[in-house]
Amino acid sequence: MSSEMIGALGLGLLLVLMILRMPVALTMLVIGVGGFSQVISWDAAISMVKSVPVEVLTNYSFSAVPMFILMGVLAAHSGMAGKLFESTRIICGGWKGGLAIAAVGSCGIFSAISGSSLATASTMTRVALPEMERYGYNRGLATGALAAGGTLGIMIPPSIALLIYAILTEQSVGDMFMAGLIPGLLGLVMYALTVTVMMRIKPTLAVAGEPTRWAEKLGSLAGLVPFFAVFLIIILGIYFGLFTPTEGASVGAFATLIYALVKGIRGAGLWQALQETLALSTVVFFMLVGAETLGYFISVSRISFSISDYLFSLNLAPIVVLLCILAMYFILGMFMDSIAMLVITVPVVYPIIQAVGIDPVWFGVITVLTVELGLITPPVGMNVFVIKAMAPHVGLGEIFKGVAPFIVSDFVRLTLLILFPALSLYLVTG
Secondary structure, three states: OOHHHHHHHHHHHHHHHHHOOOOHHHHHHHHHHHHHHHHOOHHHHHHHHHHHHHHHHOOHHHHHHHHHHHHHHHHHHOOHHHHHHHHHHHHOOOOEOHHHHHHHHHHHHHHHHHOOHHHHHHHHHHHHHHHHHHOOOOHHHHHHHHHHHHHHHHOOOOOHHHHHHHHHHOOOHHHHHHHHHHHHHHHHHHHHHHHHHHHHHOHHHOOEOOOOOHHHHHHHHHHHHHHHHHHHHHHHHHHOOOOOHHHHHHHHHHHHHHHHHHOOOOHHHHHHHHHHHHHHHHHHHHHHHHHHHHHHHHHHHOHHHHHHHHHHHHOOOHHHHHHHHHHHHHHHHOOOOHHHHHHHHHHHHHHHHHHOOOOHHHHHHHHHHHHHHHOOOOOOOHHHHHHHHHOOOOOHHHHHHHHHHHHHHHHHHHHHHHHOOHHHHHHHHO
């Protein structure tokens, strides 16, 4: 049996095992080791099992992952999220649907230091949903806005998804962060516009909030200062070369820790934050070990190169290849976690996009946006299930119905990014 055939069978078995609900990280590890042994030898596969975890766990670039996770966890435990929503609520006071816009804005700002969509969705749901329900908001609109707003964490830097893509493809992490900034902010604006349009179409979805004076709105900006301070420290420090993205993660985590200590977080709270960070980091690193192992198998099987050669023989335009890959991501996103999807597929598709001449930074941004769509698309929609867990009294059907207009908004944004690559590349290329 040829190595390409072994590679194809391995990828097919990978999908079958995931459909059977086998843990993704373990699935990648098993298929990677088993497939590598069939292409090379069992001795080589055992040697790989010994070396790959060490390579991943001692990779300096990966040390940014737990730092960004710690930053988001500390922000959640220190009360920053509650203060953030209160500030955005006051700013949007008196607007029709203002609480939903405030929730989306809070998600966007919180994600700027969280880096995780699931963490953003769960944290802001605990803070914002009770307030929207108190004012009689339609539960579909309320939960849909939170589910969609939570996805901004995967794009607005510092983003763990963009970080992992950069490391897997050996791109500059700083370039990926800069490339994700405008698309992420565009998503924030478009979600707010989506709420406004929904209120125009069906005004009964929500009521106007309590009006606030301009003096109150200006005073509430103080609640946004900690977030913008940490965000600017990280982004400007990386952009101007003051420190590397990995160092920036440490600086951001330290700044957030100082804020948490000032706000009164002490022994028990810190210990809980560290435990949560360790648990989340363990899951991510287990996936990275599995992905690295699977990547070795894909490389030696040459399946990705065979696919590239086949596509070349069809003489397809690069945009057609791109659309086919994005369609695959959209379908996979209906069933898989975003990080798992990236670590499984990037080793396969990256040689293909290189072969057809697609810019890897631009591809990374639109790929992450497509993965972001999967977070709110049925039947899985990880963000939707997170919000369901936070609000068990709201039906899944209500949440999916409420998030549907935001899915349309994301498709419009994806189209804009495909038609105008400068939206992603302007801050990178100048």
